[in-house]
Amino acid sequence: MPRGEVMPRGDTALPVTLDRASAVPLAVQLADALRESASSGHLRGGDRLPSTRALADRLGVSRTVTAAAYEQLHAEGWIVGKHGSGTYVTTSPPTARPEHRSAAARDELPPGRLALLPGVPWAEGLDRSAWRRAWRAASDTPPAVYLSRTGLAEYREVIAEHLLRHRGLDADTESVLATGGTTAAVVELAAAVLRPGDLVAVEEPGYQRAVQAFVRAGMRVVGVPIDGEGLRTDLVPPGARLVYCSPAHQYPMGCRMSASRRVELTELARRRDMLVVEDDYDGELRYDVAPLPLLASLAPDVVVHLGTTSKILTPTLGAGWMVAPPPVTQAVLEHRELTGTRPSPAGQHVVVELARHGDLGRHLRRLRRELSDRRTILVEAFARAGVRVLGDDAGAHLVVPLATAEGERETIAAGKRSGVLLDGLARHFASTPTAHGVLVGYAGCSRTELAECVPTLVELSRNGPR
Incomplete structure (x- = not known):
């Protein structure tokens, strides 16, 4: 018998009990039992499982049952078949099956508090089978001895397709650079394109x-x-070398830049030889x-387009992208060469695998439906209570305006x-705040949790000084 194979050695070798009187199909019972054995450590990574025929004979069931159970576990990433060798357990988690947790890092929160913070993705909604399958496939990639300055070619192809399909930006693969996310890309741009002392214009309030x-x-x-139309282009100071903005869904106020304002900004950039950085952090x-045309579609010669997987998937991946004019791309690549910095390929591999199996597109469709429903729940509840909210029907947060800074502080307190953590507008201003209110994020919790705290949110907003 090959080393590591799990074959019947009494009931302790492979503890599987099937209840033929149960309404649960036998294949599902078998898959659950094997999954539990791997979760508890009874089966370990590298253990060889019996063939579907041998296991069927042992359990007294048809081979159709064992084949269906193995197929399900293979899809979830628990087992893998090796040609000519057999079927093996791929992992043995030290604890029970993964718990669906929100991305708000519950362990870091005070007990009994729910974080409704902006900028948090719907990580709970990621299909765990697809997630595991993507990581398994990514791990089959041989270790790299050299990291490309531009990012993985297959990742850049996926992003080019994503931008065309979901953002209407026709960018060829060669013009796409992998990044570690939008903030990491901004750091690179500051170091590669600008010089100390250069004037940069940013949205106020902003990121x-x-x-x-x-x-x-x-x-x-x-x-x-x-x-209400986005950044005031008429107030961009002369001499600015770069303008940073989030036109698709302004952060944090939630408005979108109007079509006329987009044209004004790109024309201003051309007249003044100025770059515009378009942070499309949740434009999907x-x-x-x-959505209105991206700035990068209107003026690819002066616009640097930034995107990220952090809001549509999870910050775990640390993967984003940049589409920029050739001189900017070249400057960033030279900076990476001189400093030895490269975006990590691990997250890029996972994104590629998610896209390869269609899981990325399916998740985006589910994400839009889910967050749209959650936003509707909040907006309608606030409307019934006579509470005004700000922000377009987009993204993963909305703003409840308040009259004073004191009212903002009191509402957060x-x-x-009441056990709910909220964000205030004050911290999104670099100077003295000129607007007050609280931001309500609705992606980083379960829908049940959101529904349960709606009365509390309405009461807080209605009673806060306005």
Whole structure:
């Protein structure tokens, strides 16, 4: 018998008991039993399983039952078949089956509190079978001895297809660079394209991690106010070398830049020889109407387009992308060569595998439906209570405006006392806040948890100073 093979040696070798009186199909019972054995450590990674015929004979069932159970476990990534050798257990988790947890890192939260924070993805909704299968397939890739400056070719092909299908951006594979995410890309741009002392215009309020990336690279950063149409192009200061904005879904206010404002910004960039960085952090998540053309589609010669998998999948992957004019791309590649920095390929491999099996597209469709429903639940509840909310029908958060800074602080404090963690607008301003309110993220919890806390949210918002 080959070493490591799990063959019948009494009932302790392969503890499987099938209940023929149960309404649960025998194949499902068998798959559950084997999965539990792997979870508990009874079966370990590398153990060889009996053939479907041998196991069927032992259990007194048809081979159809054992074949169906093995097929399910193979799809989930628990077992793998090796040609001419047999079927093997691929892993033996030290604990029970993975718990579906939100991406809000519950272990880091005070007991009994629910985090409804912006910028958190719907990680709970990732198909765990597809997730495991992608990681298994990615792990079959031989260890690299050299990391490409541009990123994996197959990943860039996937992203080019993704951008065309979901964002309407016709970018060839050669123009796509892999990144570690939008913030990592901003850090690279600051180091590769700008010089200390250069003037950078950013949205106010806006994404403060990007702001700090520019500041710490020695840039002079100036906040430009936004209104209902996005960044005020008429207030972009002369001499700015770069404008950073989030036109598809402004962070944190949730509006989108109007078509006319997009044209104004790109024309201004061309007149002033200025770059525009388009942070499309969750541009795939729109639920009402078709998205407006990307800035990169309108003016690929002056726009740097950034995207990430952190909001549509999970930050675990650390994978994003950049599409930029050739001089910018070349500067970033030279910076990577000089500094030895490269985006990690691990997450890229996983994205490729998710796309290869169609799991990426399926997840995006489910994600849009789920977050659209959650947003509707919140918006309708607030409307019934006479509470105004801000933000387009998009993304994974909305804003409840308040009249004063004190009202914002009191509402957040009251939320903590009620077991709900909320974010305030104040921290998204680099200077003195000119707007007040709380942000309600609705992706990082279960739908049940969200529904249960809706009355609390409505009460907090209705009672807060307005």
